[in-house]
């Protein structure tokens with residue numbers, strides 16, 4: 001969030017200098033959503049798909065971020081067994 005969600009003024013910190021809105025809570029939620037998405041990618045990288053889906057769902061509960069939605073759709077579009085094989089295969093290539 002680089003702009004105030006109330007007046008669209010530029011944000012330098014948690015309080016908008018233009019309209020005075022306190023955006024500490026929405027900014028914290030946004031950071032938590034980003035953190036959950038990062039954890040989802042980490043789970044995906046170690047082949048834990050169930051863990052990745054769980055973290056993406058948590059992230060989406062906080063914020064419907066387009067990247068999280070895309071990743072969620074991507075994982076759900078592939079049969080789990082095939083994706084697991086692909087992830088395991090990728091890990092073998094990386095080692």
Ligand SMILES: [Zn+2]
Nearest residue numbers: 004007016019
């Ligand atoms: Zn504002």
